[in-house]
Amino acid sequence: MQPDRTPLLSVENLEVHFPIRAGVLQRQVGAVKAVDGVSFSLNRGETLSLVGESGCGKSTTGLALMGLVKPTGGRVQFDGQEIRGFNRAALKSYRRRMQIVFQDPFSSLNPRQRVKDIIRAPLDIHKVGTPAERETRVAELMERVGLRPDQADNFAHQFSGGQRQRIGIARALALNPDVIVCDEPVSALDVSVQAQILNLLSDLQRDLGVSYLSISHDLGVVEFISHRVAVMYLGKIVEIAPKTRIFAEPGHPYTELLMRSAPSRDPRKRHSFSATNDDIPSATKKPSGCPFHTRCPLVTAVCKTTEPALTARDDGRLVACHNR
Amino acid sequence: MSEMNTATHVPVLQVSDLDIEIRGVNGAFAVVSDMSFSVSAGETLCIVGESGCGKSMTALSLLRLLPEAASIAGGKVLIDGQDFLAMDQRQVEDFRGEKIAMIFQEPLTALNPVLRIGEQIAESVRQHRKCNRREADARAVDVLRLVQMPDPERRATQFPHELSGGMRQRAMIALALACDPKIIIADEPTTALDVTIQAQILGLISDLQKRLGTAQILITHDLGVVSEVADRVIVMYAGRKVEEASIFDLFDRPFHPYTIGLMGAVPGAGASSEAGDRLADIPGTVPPLWNLPKGCAFAPRCANASARCLKERPPFEEKRPGHWAACWEHDDAA
Ligand SMILES: Nc1ncnc2c1ncn2[C@@H]1O[C@H](COP(=O)(O)OP(=O)(O)OP(=O)(O)O)[C@@H](O)[C@H]1O
Ligand SMILES: Nc1ncnc2c1ncn2[C@@H]1O[C@H](COP(=O)(O)OP(=O)(O)OP(=O)(O)O)[C@@H](O)[C@H]1O
Ligand code: SF4
Ligand code: SF4
Ligand SMILES: [Mg+2]
Ligand SMILES: [Mg+2]
Numbered sequence: 203m204q205p206d207r208t209p210l211l212s213v214e215n216l217e218v219h220f221p222i223r224a225g226v227l228q229r230q231v232g233a234v235k236a237v238d239g240v241s242f243s244l245n246r247g248e249t250l251s252l253v254g255e256s257g258c259g260k261s262t263t264g265l266a267l268m269g270l271v272k273p274t275g276g277r278v279q280f281d282g283q284e285i286r287g288f289n290r291a292a293l294k295s296y297r298r299r300m301q302i303v304f305q306d307p308f309s310s311l312n313p314r315q316r317v318k319d320i321i322r323a324p325l326d327i328h329k330v331g332t333p334a335e336r337e338t339r340v341a342e343l344m345e346r347v348g349l350r351p352d353q354a355d356n357f358a359h360q361f362s363g364g365q366r367q368r369i370g371i372a373r374a375l376a377l378n379p380d381v382i383v384c385d386e387p388v389s390a391l392d393v394s395v396q397a398q399i400l401n402l403l404s405d406l407q408r409d410l411g412v413s414y415l416s417i418s419h420d421l422g423v424v425e426f427i428s429h430r431v432a433v434m435y436l437g438k439i440v441e442i443a444p445k446t447r448i449f450a451e452p453g454h455p456y457t458e459l460l461m462r463s464a465p466s467r468d469p470r471k472r473h474s475f476s477a478t479n480d481d482i483p484s485a486t487k488k489p490s491g492c493p494f495h496t497r498c499p500l501v502t503a504v505c506k507t508t509e510p511a512l513t514a515r516d517d518g519r520l521v522a523c524h525n526r
Numbered sequence: 527m528s529e530m531n532t533a534t535h536v537p538v539l540q541v542s543d544l545d546i547e548i549r550g551v552n553g554a555f556a557v558v559s560d561m562s563f564s565v566s567a568g569e570t571l572c573i574v575g576e577s578g579c580g581k582s583m584t585a586l587s588l589l590r591l592l593p594e595a596a597s598i599a600g601g602k603v604l605i606d607g608q609d610f611l612a613m614d615q616r617q618v619e620d621f622r623g624e625k626i627a628m629i630f631q632e633p634l635t636a637l638n639p640v641l642r643i644g645e646q647i648a649e650s651v652r653q654h655r656k657c658n659r660r661e662a663d664a665r666a667v668d669v670l671r672l673v674q675m676p677d678p679e680r681r682a683t684q685f686p687h688e689l690s691g692g693m694r695q696r697a698m699i700a701l702a703l704a705c706d707p708k709i710i711i712a713d714e715p716t717t718a719l720d721v722t723i724q725a726q727i728l729g730l731i732s733d734l735q736k737r738l739g740t741a742q743i744l745i746t747h748d749l750g751v752v753s754e755v756a757d758r759v760i761v762m763y764a765g766r767k768v769e770e771a772s773i774f775d776l777f778d779r780p781f782h783p784y785t786i787g788l789m790g791a792v793p794g795a796g797a798s799s800e801a802g803d804r805l806a807d808i809p810g811t812v813p814p815l816w817n818l819p820k821g822c823a824f825a826p827r828c829a830n831a832s833a834r835c836l837k838e839r840p841p842f843e844e845k846r847p848g849h850w851a852a853c854w855e856h857d858d859a860a
Contacts, residue, residue: 255720362811392576397791397807422794463725465750469773475729
């Protein structure tokens with residue numbers, strides 16, 4: 203399915219800085235710039251993946267859009283309306299239309315709750331339909347994600363990881379959302395079960411037209427699930443491009459390193475991984491200029507002083523680099 | 527990159543018919559059954575399989591570090607020709623570090639949080655070698671340099687929590703290598719790391735293998751990692767070997783339906799996947815080890831299962847030269 207091109211969600215200069223406090227007075231001594239000026243848009247029926255290394259700000263971006271952490275700056279527009287201008291009713295409807303599925307199916311569900319209650323909770327909270335209608339909807343959702351009706355009374359702890367992830371997806375689907383933020387939905391699962399969940403997500407998009415903001419560090423998963431890919435490094439997007447293009451030819455030097463580091467899956471095309479050491483900077487101590495300059499093979503003088511902006515290239519991709 | 531011809535084909539580790547049992551709330555049950563394999567100097571053997579299939583239990587038994595609930599119920603482990611399971615505790619401790627060492631997924635399980643990195647390594651060196659404190663300290667800095675720890679003299683004086691994840695992993699590898707073991711067992715050594723750091727660590731281990739001729743058993747669930755480093759591969763399912771072959775034979779023509787399913791299930795294997803495509807998933811889940819089906823353990827998920835598969839467990843046999851599998855199917859090409 204080709205996604206519709208009007209952006210459903212558009213994010214401009216999103217910023218989430220966490221204060222670092224120290225001393226008895228707990229004075230702020232610095233900030234973790236977890237998300238540091240991130241802009242992207244998401245279309246209807248589209249999957250945009252956020253990729254990048256641990257700590258680069260992927261989850262924080264997703265949580266900020268869900269209203270689960272407070273942004274310290276930036277603008278978010280949903281369906282053409284700015285979130286900040288939302289009145290309470292609009293905000294409530296936004297919260298219904300955005301849902302999230304978390305990585306760890308073992309900690310994101312209450313083990314002592316029955317499956318049917320877990321899936322019904324969003325319907326109860328938003329007071330959707332009569333109790334009988336909610337019951338029917340739960341049965342429908344369970345079938346949709348591949349759970350058996352006779353499992354409705356079981357507790358979450360009686361399910362395997364893959365089944366729990368199905369429960370989490372059913373819960374996220376309950377209110378017919380437009381966008382689901384999928385934060386590493388398969389990274390805790392075995393390969394054979396991972397494929398079941400990825401297929402489910404792909405079927406749901408085809409049938410319901412839902413958009414995914416998919417967060418993953420697994421390039422195989424990214425390549426399978428995405429239409430477009432945004433690569434993050436230390437709180438910034440360094441490249442956004444259509445999936446096919448970015449995998450064919452990475453634009454940013456960091457994207458290139460990421461792709462070169464991913465195992466080949468073909469024993470005849472092994473990489474010659476080198477044991478050279480990178481000292482990897484953190485979100486607390488960001489390098490000046492280009493955040494990637496401490497590891498970049500193409501670094502020049504300007505990179506150390508001036509931060510490159512994310513700019514459009516001839517082939518339609520956006521890259522933040524002075525020398526590419 | 528490790529190459530087949532760096533292996534000398536003298537097995538430094540030989541495991542035969544190893545059985546491991548767990549006493550749990552569901553009574554005693556077998557977690558690992560009939561495991562047999564060997565590794566030669568310079569060789570890398572990878573063990574892959576679903577979570578819970580007994581990979582870590584196998585690894586831990588090779589160092590006699592099984593958790594309390596588990597025990598070795600039968601079989602033999604020969605290290606450098608000597609019967610490891612028959613040794614007393616003292617001999618076992620001499621062997622650990624000196625002949626066989628382990629790298630864990632989570633470095634904090636192997637590193638002592640209240641000891642400086644250098645002290646921990648030096649302590650292990652002095653346990654195995656006749657040397658004084660100064661020599662042991664020098665050796666510690668040397669191995670930290672060997673694993674490409676930046677600024678090894680300073681890092682030796684730091685505590686584990688003061689290092690980043692990638693550096694901690696290096697410190698643990700340094701600890702494992704300090705006494706030049708002949709065999710390294712690495713249990714998911716890079717699963718918790720980012721790909722760029724994973725690439726460095728894998729590069730590091732195979733560099734060292736080439737230089738020192740160390741044999742490696744690498745446990746992973748990542749077929750990408752397997753394709754990068756393995757000489758030979760064992761695929762486990764529900765506590766047993768279901769397939770064993772050279773890396774090329776396995777990737778070119780996997781035999782067992784589980785292995786075939788696993789390879790089809792890896793996303794991104796076909797470079798041109800379109801959003802909306804489907805992966806070849808394996809339906810169902812792994813059966814619990816204390817309640818395995820009677821015949822082939824994979825039968826409930828296998829598209830080729832026949833009546834015989836449900837009744838009798840298939841033997842592990844050589845299906846093609848050097849290529850073994852446990853499945854009732856025949857080799858159609860043979
Ligand atoms: N509540 C918080 N308070 C302070 N710092 C935080 C908080 N949440 C996240 N951080 C920091 O913000 C940065 C970004 O974290 P985030 O969880 O978004 O990364 P991520 O890209 O999702 O990483 P991973 O791949 O490990 O999940 C990290 O340095 C993290 O330590
Ligand atoms: N300490 C323990 N006590 C009892 N049972 C255990 C213990 N540790 C593991 N087991 C069980 O033993 C079986 C084999 O576990 P093992 O850790 O070897 O699996 P694995 O193949 O390494 O899996 P993973 O890929 O998840 O690490 C599992 O079914 C597990 O539940
Ligand atoms: S701006 Fe400079 S340091 Fe940054 S990625 Fe480009 S070349 Fe490398
Ligand atoms: S023995 Fe039968 S059930 Fe088992 S893997 Fe082979 S064909 Fe499938
Ligand atoms: Mg995250
Ligand atoms: Mg394990």
